[in-house]
Amino acid sequence: MRAVTLPEDPSRREHLRALVAVGGTSALGACLDLGADGDGAGDPNAVSVPSGTDPDALPERQHAWNEALPTDEHGNVRPPEHHVLVALSLADGVDVPPSGDARETLEAALRTLERAYERSNEGLLFTLGYTPGYFDRFDEPLPDDLSLPEPGPLFPGGDPAVDAHDAVLHLASDEAAVVLEAEEALFGDRETVNGVPLEADATAVFDPLAERRRTGFVGAGLPAEHTDVPGVPDSIPAEAPFFMGFRSGFRRSQATEDRVTIESGPFAGGTTQQISTTALQLEAWFEQDNHFQRVSKLFSREHAAADLVGEYGEALEASNGLTAERIDSTAADAREHGVVGHAQKAARAREDGEPPLLRRDFNTVDGDRPGIHFLSLQRTIADFARVREAMVDEELDVPTANDGIRHYVFVDRRGNYLLPPRSLRALPPANPDGN
Amino acid sequence: MRDPTTSEGIDRRTFVTGVAAGSLAVAGCTNEGSEGDDASEGGDGDEGEDADFEVGPAFREVDDPPDAVYLPTHREAMRTVDPLEAGDYILVPMLSYPHPFWLVTGGTGEDDVSREVPDDGRGVHLMFVLRDAKTDIVLPVEDGARIEIFADGEPVDGPRSPWPMISQEMGFHFGDNVSLPGDGTYRVEITLAPLSARTTGDLEGRFGERATASFEFVYDDAFREAVVGGVDYLEEEEWGRRDALEPMGNAVAGGPTIADYPGRPLVAPDGGSEDGAGPPRSGDAAVLGTLVESGNRFAADDPYLLVSLRTPYNGVPLPHASPSATVERDGDPIASEVPLEGAVDGEVGHHYGASLADVRPGDAVTIAFESPPQVARHQGYETAFLEMPPVELEVTDR
CATH class of the missing domain: 2.60.40.2480 (Periplasmic metal-binding protein Tp34-type)
Structure with a gap:
């Protein structure tokens, strides 16, 4: 794992990002033509990144990514740069409950990826999650203590589309060619991954839904490289890793992987994942609000008044700087200052001071407009609902325009997923203990 | 397609020195006949026009205004779209040229008020007044509305959420400056969330459903001439005097006594x-x-x-x-x-x-x-x- 990304030509990085967004064989080919094959050897037909290992040696938690990712000088985990969410539906001919053959085919394909790519940002990280609709196909319900509801609107009056497909595969890597190659190998016509031949045909199990494919990127400087996209203003801070212009994912503001892991029952070692696909109103955010207002709305009024954040969050180090006192004063701040911070509000959902969500969100320009695929992991969907309620809180005495970032975020699509432990990731039954 | 907008100056007298009120009707007829041209221009803009493009009147400042309501430099002209029914609501959309306004977050600190300065690009100041369809009461409450703008069925702006705003002529309304790619016919779609504010009397228990409304407008020379040419500057010695412009006709209700x-x-x-x-x-x-x-x-x-x-x-x-x-x-x-x-x-x-x-x-x-x-x-x-x-x-x- 390297800790620092070497500077790259911005136009090249932007080109790679665009190729991930397009996807497919030709995008992968173009990626390799650029010499972006992982090791820079320039082989026009081969991705070359660190190899994987025996899958049996890998953690049971699909979501155990933190150990495989680099950290910055403050101990904050740095997420992979390129992301693809592949929406999947069960292929024709796959029965429910699925046959042993179907499970083995899918598992064999996934294990090939694990043998081929190092499980890291330099190789490939992935998770496979299943929707409530998938589990509804089974006669038996999910275990009693596992609740996986369909998602509702994030904000009152919202009317998001709901992910109604069966599963989503989240692929992530610092190498554009890796996410493209892994996707093409599973669902396209690529026959090798990092030089390793694929042994099983995942399309016998899943059909990828091209119109539901989502992509994105995260990293210092990447948002500012997208000012050619309509709705992305030139005034985005050059160093910001996220479209909202500030760092996030601070170590002490994130749930630990332990905190989001299901502890008991047949899916112990798994977690739940929610994905909200949002559009952002960045022109108002960067060109109408000033920095003081942005900090007030994203963090808290006190963050702005005491200048705790810096230009893009660089002054915050390992936490978002919210003390218990600031969190408790949210309602009072609403009346006294006419504004509350997004982080301040959401932090009220902490339990014993511990954040309940592990955010793995990333920026997107899918649809040629700026947005965030807000992806979070939490032990239960109820944990997420609690944060959402803290974020919406209609009792706060502020207009929506000053109510955190509600004025700037539009939720178009939502999905809830169960990420089973690795041993159950291939077409799990709804109640493994009951079968 | 029929142009749904009608002319509505702040003050009819402005049209004596500005553009004749009748020109808007003419613009409507012209648009009817050249729909194809509008459609082809709507999505991609025409950069050749930028050189002599007039965004709006010069933004004049008032030196050292009082910490109080004061007379601005001018009366604005705008076009009022026919009111739209949407569930329990009536929306009255209005369009003018992009102009400065001020956002408030807090109110007492020096950074609490920021001035929005429109881009140099072409566009409109898009506004609407929200009323209860039953009582006609103005609903001056934030509702998290969502606005999207389309040309030829393709999105050209948004989603965006308009600001709750006050102006002397319009009273309370929702609005924002919106850049447009060029001349053409634009379709505006507005989605209103359920009202979160407390309601009493005849309004109690209402506005619980989301509602949608849409309208079209033509952005062209005739529009710009009307809203820019219709601007009526006050005598300079009036600027900054403690008073307010008269509210315009049907969009604003004065408060009860x-x-x-x-x-x-x-x-x-x-x-x-x-x-x-x-x-x-x-x-x-x-x-x-x-x-x-x-x-x-x-x-x-x-x-x-x-x-x-x-x-x-x-x-x-x-x-x-x-x-x-x-x-x-x-x-x-x-x-x-x-x-x-x-x-x-x-x-x-x-x-x-x-x-x-x-x-x-x-x-x-x-x-x-x-x-x-x-x-x-x-x-x-x-x-x-x-x-x-x-x-x-x-x-x-x-």
């Missing part, structure tokens, strides 16, 4: 406003209060303290402030810093209020403002309603 409110009026022991004629003011906002006896439509069983905060001159309600009430009798505290919650009533419209169990004639009521109205302002309102000291009132026995 104190006599229109139920209950016992609260009066200022010292006589009210500086000239002693009107209600007391705080930060130049007029503060009207009444005490409504129990058994009213506002509160379950107790008397209700009702406070209307509005602009002077035009009586435009000022929502999204945080007022509180402290009551004393012969110097003894009866109630301390009770938050007054915003609400919209079917008869008296927007106000603030709270139930107060034991308040009597003769009691002293202090209305304090923890934060001033968190609404964006057009020119002439941006220096008022920011620093808002408490107002002393007394319950009368009338």
Whole structure:
């Protein structure tokens, strides 16, 4: 794992990002033509990144990514740069409950990826999650203590589309060619991954839904490289890793992987994942609000008044700087200052001071407009609902325009997923203990 | 396609020196005949026109305006679209040229007010007034509306959420500056969320559903000539004088007077406003209060303290402030810093209020403002309603 990304030509990085967004064989080919094959050897037909290992040696938690990712000088985990969410539906001919053959085919394909790519940002990280609709196909319900509801609107009056497909595969890597190659190998016509031949045909199990494919990127400087996209203003801070212009994912503001892991029952070692696909109103955010207002709305009024954040969050180090006192004063701040911070509000959902969500969100320009695929992991969907309620809180005495970032975020699509432990990731039954 | 817009100057006199009112009707006919051209130009803009493109009139500043409502430099011209019905709502959209406005976050610090300066690009200031379809009451409350703009079925802007705003001519409305890629016909889609504000009287229990509305407008030379040419500059010696422009016709409702409110009026022991004629003011906002006896439509069983905060001159309600009430009798505290919650009533419209169990004639009521109205302002309102000291009132026995 390297800790620092070497500077790259911005136009090249932007080109790679665009190729991930397009996807497919030709995008992968173009990626390799650029010499972006992982090791820079320039082989026009081969991705070359660190190899994987025996899958049996890998953690049971699909979501155990933190150990495989680099950290910055403050101990904050740095997420992979390129992301693809592949929406999947069960292929024709796959029965429910699925046959042993179907499970083995899918598992064999996934294990090939694990043998081929190092499980890291330099190789490939992935998770496979299943929707409530998938589990509804089974006669038996999910275990009693596992609740996986369909998602509702994030904000009152919202009317998001709901992910109604069966599963989503989240692929992530610092190498554009890796996410493209892994996707093409599973669902396209690529026959090798990092030089390793694929042994099983995942399309016998899943059909990828091209119109539901989502992509994105995260990293210092990447948002500012997208000012050619309509709705992305030139005034985005050059160093910001996220479209909202500030760092996030601070170590002490994130749930630990332990905190989001299901502890008991047949899916112990798994977690739940929610994905909200949002559009952002960045022109108002960067060109109408000033920095003081942005900090007030994203963090808290006190963050702005005491200048705790810096230009893009660089002054915050390992936490978002919210003390218990600031969190408790949210309602009072609403009346006294006419504004509350997004982080301040959401932090009220902490339990014993511990954040309940592990955010793995990333920026997107899918649809040629700026947005965030807000992806979070939490032990239960109820944990997420609690944060959402803290974020919406209609009792706060502020207009929506000053109510955190509600004025700037539009939720178009939502999905809830169960990420089973690795041993159950291939077409799990709804109640493994009951079968 | 028929152009749904109609001409609506702020003041018909502006068209004497500006563009003849009839030209808009002509523009409508022309557009009917050249629909194809509009469609082809809508999506991609025409950069060749940029050189001599006139965005709007020069933005004139007022030197050292008072910390109060003042006369701006000009009256604006705009086009009013036919009102749209959407569920429980009526929307009245209006279009003008992009112009500066001020956002408020807080109100007392130097960074709390930011000035929005339009881009040099072409576009409109898009606004709408929201009313209750049944009572015609203006709904001056944030509703998290979502606006998207399309040309030839393709999105060209948004989603965006408009700002809650006040202007002297328009009163309370929602609006924003929107850049457009070029001349053409644009379709605006507006989605309204359920109303989160407290409602009373005939409005109670309504606005629970989301509602959608859409309209089209033509952006072209005729539009620009009308809204830019229709601008009417005031005499320069009037700029900054403490007064307000007359509100324009059908889009704005003046507030009810104190006599229109139920209950016992609260009066200022010292006589009210500086000239002693009107209600007391705080930060130049007029503060009207009444005490409504129990058994009213506002509160379950107790008397209700009702406070209307509005602009002077035009009586435009000022929502999204945080007022509180402290009551004393012969110097003894009866109630301390009770938050007054915003609400919209079917008869008296927007106000603030709270139930107060034991308040009597003769009691002293202090209305304090923890934060001033968190609404964006057009020119002439941006220096008022920011620093808002408490107002002393007394319950009368009338």
